[in-house]
Amino acid sequence: MLDLIHPWGKPLRAQTAQRITAHVAREEWQLNAYFSLRSEIFAAEQGLFASTDRDELDTHATAIVAQGEIAGMPDGVVGVVRIYRASCLDGARRIAETAGEDTWLGGRLGVARAYRRVGAVGTALITEAVSTARGLGCQRFLATVQEANARYFEHHHFRRVRALELLGRPHVLMQAELQRYPAHLSSTWRARAS
Secondary structure, eight states: OOOSSOTTOOOOOOOOOSEEEEEEOOSHHHHHHHHHHHIIIIIIITOSSSSOOOOGGGGTOEEEEEEEEETTEEEEEEEEEEEEEGGGSHHHHHHHSSOOTTEEEEEEEEEOGGGTTTSHHHHHHHHHHHHHHHHTTOSEEEEEEEGGGHHHHHTTTEEEEEEEEETTEEEEEEEEOGGGSOTTOOEEEEOOOO
16 A cells, blocks of 8 residues: 555654764854753753753853764764863852862753764763863863763763762762873864664
């Protein structure tokens, strides 16, 4: 019997980009996609927020995006993370305890659903986040990580500092081994063949 909706067969799963780059979001379309993906992940998918995950930290934070590229052209934002000086807000200082101007925090790292098994997106975001902060004078980089993702960060040279509860979910405060991250690295990764 002919399928009237898909007469040439069911559509294939969209191909993911073979090249991933991570860098500070500077263009308006990148920032729009950055906030859209964050809301999709942290509000709609995980239910941590009612409609948006935007907060006062966003006025101080540096937005970093991972972009997929196909044939050398940006195919869209596929991952996000934000970094900020721990001294910019009281809440951040409480998390970092002894935060000074040289302590930075990272958080809200998220990857688009279609790219979660690629592996290169999270690596590019983590590397770009820590390296960018180092280039801006960071001497201590901390990240608030959901407990389920802590092992992933341990594989990327982070160590556990202490357990936290944020937004009603278990998190871990983790510290990066800064000597593993060069300052100002442009993170480019090729996706593994799937």
